[in-house]
Structures are given as structure tokens and as C-alpha cells.
Amino acid sequence: MTVRALLGLVVFNAFLLVVGVAVLGALRGWRSWSDLVRCSGLAYFLGVALVGVALTVELVMGVPFSMATILLTGLGLVAVALVLRAPLTAWHPSPSPDRVRGLGFVTFAFGLLVVVCLEALFRAGRLAGLSAWDAWAFWVPKAKAIYFFGGLDEQFFRELVNPTYPPLVPALEAAAFHFMGSADVVTLHVQFWFFACGFAAAVAGLLAPRVTPILLWPFLLLVLVAPRVAGRNLDPQADFLLDYFFALAALLLALWLVEREPWLLAAACPLMAAALLTKREGLMLVACLVVAALVGSWRHRGHAWPRLGLVAGIAVVAAIPWRVWFSSRDLTGELPSAGVLGIFDDADRAWPALASALSALFDYDLWLVIVPLAVAAVILGYLSGARVLPTFALTLYALTTAGVTWVLWAFTELELPFEQDEGVNPIVRLSGSLVVASAALVPLLVDAAWRGADAAEELP
Amino acid sequence: MTRAATWVAVLALVLAYPAYVLVREGVPSFPSRDDCVKPATTGGDIDAVFGYFDTEHEAVVVRDRALEVGFIGTEMAWNGCGRVRVAVGGIPTLEVGREFAEQARGVGFEVTLEQAG
Amino acid sequence: MCVAVAIVFGLVYLVRTVDRLGDAAATHAAENFDDREFAGGNALVVDKRALYEARALIPEDGSYRLVAGPRVEGATELTEPYIDQFARFFLMPRRPDPDADWIICYGCDPAELDRPAAVVWDGGGGISVLEATG
Numbered sequence: 001m002t003v004r005a006l007l008g009l010v011v012f013n014a015f016l017l018v019v020g021v022a023v024l025g026a027l028r029g030w031r032s033w034s035d036l037v038r039c040s041g042l043a044y045f046l047g048v049a050l051v052g053v054a055l056t057v058e059l060v061m062g063v064p065f066s067m068a069t070i071l072l073t074g075l076g077l078v079a080v081a082l083v084l085r086a087p088l089t090a091w092h093p094s095p096s097p098d099r100v101r102g103l104g105f106v107t108f109a110f111g112l113l114v115v116v117c118l119e120a121l122f123r124a125g126r127l128a129g130l131s132a133w134d135a136w137a138f139w140v141p142k143a144k145a146i147y148f149f150g151g152l153d154e155q156f157f158r159e160l161v162n163p164t165y166p167p168l169v170p171a172l173e174a175a176a177f178h179f180m181g182s183a184d185v186v187t188l189h190v191q192f193w194f195f196a197c198g199f200a201a202a203v204a205g206l207l208a209p210r211v212t213p214i215l216l217w218p219f220l221l222l223v224l225v226a227p228r229v230a231g232r233n234l235d236p237q238a239d240f241l242l243d244y245f246f247a248l249a250a251l252l253l254a255l256w257l258v259e260r261e262p263w264l265l266a267a268a269c270p271l272m273a274a275a276l277l278t279k280r281e282g283l284m285l286v287a288c289l290v291v292a293a294l295v296g297s298w299r300h301r302g303h304a305w306p307r308l309g310l311v312a313g314i315a316v317v318a319a320i321p322w323r324v325w326f327s328s329r330d331l332t333g334e335l336p337s338a339g340v341l342g343i344f345d346d347a348d349r350a351w352p353a354l355a356s357a358l359s360a361l362f363d364y365d366l367w368l369v370i371v372p373l374a375v376a377a378v379i380l381g382y383l384s385g386a387r388v389l390p391t392f393a394l395t396l397y398a399l400t401t402a403g404v405t406w407v408l409w410a411f412t413e414l415e416l417p418f419e420q421d422e423g424v425n426p427i428v429r430l431s432g433s434l435v436v437a438s439a440a441l442v443p444l445l446v447d448a449a450w451r452g453a454d455a456a457e458e459l460p
Numbered sequence: 461m462t463r464a465a466t467w468v469a470v471l472a473l474v475l476a477y478p479a480y481v482l483v484r485e486g487v488p489s490f491p492s493r494d495d496c497v498k499p500a501t502t503g504g505d506i507d508a509v510f511g512y513f514d515t516e517h518e519a520v521v522v523r524d525r526a527l528e529v530g531f532i533g534t535e536m537a538w539n540g541c542g543r544v545r546v547a548v549g550g551i552p553t554l555e556v557g558r559e560f561a562e563q564a565r566g567v568g569f570e571v572t573l574e575q576a577g
Numbered sequence: 578m579c580v581a582v583a584i585v586f587g588l589v590y591l592v593r594t595v596d597r598l599g600d601a602a603a604t605h606a607a608e609n610f611d612d613r614e615f616a617g618g619n620a621l622v623v624d625k626r627a628l629y630e631a632r633a634l635i636p637e638d639g640s641y642r643l644v645a646g647p648r649v650e651g652a653t654e655l656t657e658p659y660i661d662q663f664a665r666f667f668l669m670p671r672r673p674d675p676d677a678d679w680i681i682c683y684g685c686d687p688a689e690l691d692r693p694a695a696v697v698w699d700g701g702g703g704i705s706v707l708e709a710t711g
Contacts, residue, residue, distance in 0.1 A: 001491045001613075108470065113591055116477045120595040123481065123602035127491065129616025136617045137659075141666045148670035155672060161662070183669075186613060218583040225590040230598065368586050373579050380579070446579055485603075495610055514633035516626070516698055541610035542629050 001127065005180040005187040012179035013044070013194045019074045020047025022081040023270075028263040029085075029092040038208060041201025045248055046267060048172070048198065048241075049274035050077050053318050055171040056277050060321040064150045065171070067178045091262040110217030111204070117224050118197055125189035125234040132235035136185075137161050139237040143173035144183050152325070163331040166322050168277040169238040185236070192234045192241070199244040200224065203440045206251055211447040219373075223439035228366040228432065238279045239429045243436035245275040246285045250396060251440035253293045257304075257388050269311045276319035280334055281407070285433055286315065288399040296392030336410040343410045352416035353408035357401055359417075360431045367435045374438040377445035386448035393441050397434060404430045496541035498575040505576035506551040508560050510534065510569055512543040519544035529567045549576055618663045621655035623683075623704065628667050630698045630706050631681050640674035641681055649684035650702035657684065680707040 020043035021036070030036040036043075054073045055065070063069060130136045138161040145156035146167070157163055176191045177183045200220060207216045223229060233240040249271040256264035272289065275282040290312045297304035326334075336342055343350070361371050374397065381390035404427055408414055414426075493512075500506045510526055513519040519536040523546045526534040531548050539545040551557045557573040564571040605613070611625055622628065635641050643664045645657045660683050665673055680694055684703045687694065694707035 003490060112470070112473050113588075115474050117591055117594060119477050120598040120602075124598040124605065126488070126602070127605040127608070127613065128601070129605070129608065129613040131617045133617060136666045137662050141669060144666070144669045156665075159673070160665075214580055218580060218587050221587040221591060222583045225587060225594040227590075227594075230594045368590060369582060373582060376579055442579070442583075481599075485606075489606060491610055491613065493610060515630055517630075517634070538611075538626050538629070542614060542625075 001184060001186050005182070005184045006126075006190065008179035008181055009176060009187065009190050009194065012176055012191075013198075015071075015074055015179075016047035016051055017044045018047070019051055019077050019081075020044050022078040023047070023050060024267070026081040026085040026088050027091060027266050029089070038205040041198050041203070041205045042248070042267065044198040045202050045244065046270055047074075048195065049245060049270040051175070052168040052172050053270060053273050053277055055175065056166065056168045057318065057321050059146065059152050059167055059171055060325045062151060065146050065174060066150060070175045070178060088263075091266065093261050093263065104213055106213040106217060107208075110213070110221055114200055114204075114217065114221055114224060117221065117230075118193070118200065121196060121230065121234065122190065122193050125193050127186060128189045128234065130185045130188075130236065132232075132237055134161075135235050135237045138165070139169060140173065140185055140188070142167060142170035143177065143236075146170055146174035147177040147183055154329075158329065158331065162333060164326045164334045165238070165280055166277040166282070166319070168274060169241060172241075173236060188236045189234045192236055195241055195244060196224075196233050199248070199436075202244075202248055203251065206248075206255065207440070207443055210255070211443045212450075215443040215446050215450075219442045220439050222368065222373075223370060223436060226367050226370060226435065228428065229436070239432060240436070242275055242278040242282055242285070243433045245271045245278060245282075246289070246433045247437035247440050249275060249286075250289055250292075250437045251444070253289060254296075254389055254392055254441060254444055257293065257296045257392055260303075262307075265307055265311055269314050272312065272315035273318035276315060277322060281403075281430060283319075284403045284407075285400065286312070288396055288403055291399055292392050292396035295395045296388050298391075299388075336412070342412075343406065346409065346412055349409045349412070349416055350405075354401075354405045356408055356417050357404040357427060357431070360404070360427045361401065361434065363428075363431075366428060367431070370435050370438050370442075374434070374442050374445075377442045377449065380449035381445045384449040384452045386445075386451075386453050389441075389445055389448045393445055396437070396441075400430075400434050493541045493543060496539040496543070496545075500554060500557060500573040500575050502575075503553040505549070506554065506557045507547040507549045507574050507576045508551055508557060508564065508571045509574050510546040510548075510564075510571055512539065512545055514543060516544050519546050522546045526569065531564070547574070615667075618667065621653055621659050621663060623649050623651050623653075623656055624700045624702060626700050627681060627683070627698070627704045627706060628664060630700075631664070631679070632668055632671075634697060634706060635668070635671050635679045637670050639679060640672040640677040641668065641679040642673060642675055642677045643681045643683060644685035644690065646682075646684035646686060646703070648686065648703040652684065678709040680709065681705075682707055 017040065021040070023046045024039055024043040028039070030039060051074055054077060055070065058069065058073065059065060130140060141156065141160055145153045152167065173188060173191065176188060180187055203220055204216060229240075249268045252264045252268035252271065256268065272286045275286050290308060293308050294301075294305060297308065361367070374393070378390045378394050378397070381393070407430060408416065408427060510522050513522070516536065523534050523536045526546065526548070533550065534546065534548045536544050536546045551560060551573070554573065561571040561573065612619060615622055615625055631641060643661045645660050647657060649656055661673070664681060680690065682705045687696070687705070687707060690707075692709045693711040694709045696705050697708050698706040
């Protein structure tokens, strides 16, 4: 609640940005300062993902968690990026004329509206008390435990609710506490405001050179003002951060499918690893992403599939230490009590589960018209002759919806039809991943529909 | 319009909303435990405060000592900022309050004057 | 068409969102320190003084046990099942421990405690802080 805490968060997020810029410099490089500024949102998120994953692995390995650990972790990542920069130069996109037009009216006007929305979000979050149930019940207590005890305290990580949930978010929150100078759970909301800003900047930066501003900005604004997004994205828990990782990884994979730039796939890797370590459903979402990318690259599978497999494999490897940690302590709750295939014993739950999943996805009061627009964009893409992007998006939407349905179907403790209050409703949270991803995918799809083809057709 | 002028315009518009909020609602506040402390600046209902404490246990000691030496009406209460306040109320003017504080200092209390309520 | 729909809904809901977020900001700014500090706990904590007392009395490296029961005056339906969880969050880094000397009685019956304990603070309404003496 103090100026010092706010300044601490500014420094922490600048630190994450610096790490991400170094990594992006190794993977992609930049053509100019304006190119770097445009990519800063993605760079920031790469920093968040990599620092988060590294801190999680260190926690599992028993490395004492302190300010020095955080700083050395970031510096280590920067050092590795600098060392790898030269060998990875081949991945850098070839210098080409900057396709971003100057600051046109649409970018100017809608960009400004996005900024106003984010400013309002900051005001609402700065002095918000910790009201979200899951936040005070286990996300923030886990962060406090890491902050106060310098590691994965055996007692708290066993006794708190959802002990198998991965500790990436608590680790980042604990790091934020160190930078703030105290476990300030009020100012902590501002950390999630930085995540929201970083996400908006990453989507805008990635899409600006690729789609016309009138496609990019209105959809981004629409997602930011959706009641559920605007109302919940500053809660200090993992839901929206998982959605951001998922959405950005989906966008990078979609771009890789049509552009085949190696850096796009490489950049998706830490985001997928971070998604795996953010919430247990991250595993399901990343699986959906990978399968969608496999289906989307069917025509070029000889080239694409080994690369996708490698990237997915690296992401999964990063998530293994945490699973070893909780499995070795006999912590459970990761899977339904009847097991993955237990759904066949409850076949009567299938239809109500699907109906509940769809009603959450299409709920106007939560998500406005975002999902119907995404469906329309996929159809338009197909009708206009594009194939790769619509196939990727359709597979992703369908698989994720199936995944949400499976959760409802398999976890028999959830009553059907599922009508729990949206504040604590896990299905609403899961459907958020597709809604947030739509901010990135719908502009690409509509652009493909507009042009009548996705760029992949033109590639050799 | 030059490039610099464009960016100045962008910056001005970006700052327009925060500026509007500042004008309408004043400078942002940074809450602390001292929010519940309102120093007396005018006459009226004034409290003489013997101190703030983290526990009632500590507060009781001070309240009882104040009562013992004759400050009748000394009470303790949680103050809405996570602390226990020991005070005596009903002081009508700043002048009377200052005299009270002087008197209290004589028996070892550092009393501050605060606006009641 | 998609773009037009996105623009219309985006603009309409931007105005609503900024308005709503402005109201939320005003509400948060007007909250007193206690309410902000307890936030979600306001739905289940009956007497904030007890947790403040416990936080001040129990050293940071100490431990406590919270014994909840049905005897709290003014309890909500969330109080008894969840006060333990909230205390865990609020009192960190103090550790919950079933054998701890410090006992936060939230509607419990002190006579039923496994060890004799002295009342250190009593807020009335069935809520007290005790310290084991035996």
C-alpha cells in the first residue's frame, strides 16, 4: 500500500522485462528500436515465463528462495541468452521492410482506449483487499510461505488446499513480496495489472505487423472489457496468468504454422512450460495446443511435427521436477478419484457436462460475444479459402471445450448441470482460456478470411 | 504534424484520464495504520490519546494507570486500523486539551490531541 | 461484420467497465484499514480483534492452534468451517500446530481442551485467546 511497494513492483517488472529482452534478443533479435519496443510485451512475458519456471525448478530442488536467488536467476538467464545469441542468429527473421504503418488513426484511437481501460484497472486494483477466496485460501498463503520460510515449506505445502497445484504463481508472488519489501497482499494486485498490461502489449506487438489495426485493436479491447476479464484479472491467483501464457503460446504457434520462423516456435516453448507450471489444467491446455498445432501442420508434418514434438517435450521436461516433488510426498488431487477413464462409469454425465461447458463459454454476462465472434471468424476463414489457421483454431477450440467437458464429467463431486457462482466456478475459469486466446486468434482469423488465404499456402 | 508533436499529443491523451481523476478525486492516498489518527486542529470534540497498542493487554496497563492517577473516563477501543487506542474524550477546546496534556506529562504520559470520531 | 460487432460492444462495455472500475477504486479507497486487511475474511471473521490479538501475542516464529466450534455469537455459515483457513493466511508466518501452547478459541468449549489453559484475552461472544498452562 506504500509508494515503496509500488516502486518495488516497478523494479521487479523491469527486471522481468530485461530478462525477456535478453532472451528475445537471442531468439529473434530486433531490426530497430521501434521493433524492440513493439516486441517488449512478448519479451516481458518471456521474462515472466522463464523466471517463473526457473524459480519453480529451484524451489523444487531446495535452493533457498531469497532476493539474491531471484536476482541470480535472472542474471543467469540473461547470461545464457547472451551466450546463445550468436549460435541462434540463424533463427532471426531476415531483415525486411517494416510492415507496420505509422501511428494511424485506428491504432491511435483504440490504443488510447486500451490504455484508458488499463489505467482504470490500475486504479481499481491498487487498494483492493484480498477478497478472492482461492487467493487467500491457498495461492497467497503459498507465496507467503515461500517468502517467509525461503522454500516449499513441507507443512504449508502439504496442509494448504490444492497441494498439487504447481508453485509458479506463488513463486512469482513471493518474488514480488521481496521487491516490495513486505508481504503486502493489497499492492500484490498491481503485479497482476502488470501481467495484464504485458499481455495486451504482447498481443498488440505480435499482431501489429501482421494484421490491419482495425482487426487488432477492437478485439483486444473487447476482451479486456469483458465483464469477467475486467472484474477478475487482478485477483492474485493463477487463472488469468495461465490464460495469458496459453493465449500467447497459441498465437506464437499459429504464426509459426503460417510463417515457419523458428524463433516463433522457440518462444512458444517457455510459455507452454510456464502454463504447465501455473495450474494443473495447464497440462490439458498445453496438450490441446500441441494437438491443434499438429493437426494444423498436417500438410507439412514431415517438417513440423518433429519440431513441435521437441518443443512440447522440452516444456514437459521443465514441469517434471514439480510432479516428482509432490508425487514423492504422496500428495494427491491431480486427477479425478475414478481416474482418467472413470468417465465411462458415469456416461449419463456426458451431455449435461457438455451443455454446462458450452453455456459457460457462450455466457454473455461473462464474456460478451467473444466466443460467437471466434466461431464466426473460423467459419469465415474456411469459407474464404484459408485452411491452416482455421484448422488450428477450430481444433484448439474444440479440444479445449472437450477438455472442459471432461473436467465436469470426470470430477463427479461437481454437480451437474453446473451452476456454481461464477466467482468460484472452475468451469468459468477454464473457459477463460479460450476467451483470452480469442484476443490473439480472432484478428488473425479474420485477417486470413479477408485475404482469402493464410500465408502458409505461399510457403514452399 | 511532426513526429515529436504526434507523440506529445499521444502522451497528453494517455495522461488525460489520470489527470481527470486527479482533478476530481485529489492525489492518491497510501493507507497506513496512521489513517485512523486525526490530529486535533480545531476545537469541538477532542480526545486526549494516551497511546496506541497492538494488544489489549498492553492497552489495559496504560488505561488502568491513567484511571489510577485520576484521569476519569479513560477508555480503550480498537481503532479500525488494527490497534487499540487508549483515550479520554470530551475535551471542548484545544486550549483545555493542551492543559490536559501538560498535566498528563507531569505524571509520565505523552498525550496527543486528536479529533474525536 | 465481426469487426463492427467488436467495435460496438467494445466501446459500449469500455464505458461501463471504466465506470465500474472507477466505483471499485472509490470503494477500495474508502475502506478502512481493517476492512482492507481482512477483505475476504470479512465474510467469516466475527471478531477481528481476536486475530489482531493473536498476531500481536504469538511471536512470528511461534505456533498456535485454532479450535473452532458452534458457540460463536454472530457467526456466519462460513465461520466454523473456514476460520481455520483464514487464520492460517492471516497469522503467517506463525504455524498452526495441534500441540501449540497458544490457542485461539473460536466458539470452542475451553473445558474440553486437552490441556488446562489460561485466558489471555477474551473478546466475549465465544471468542478468546488462551495459553496452555499445563
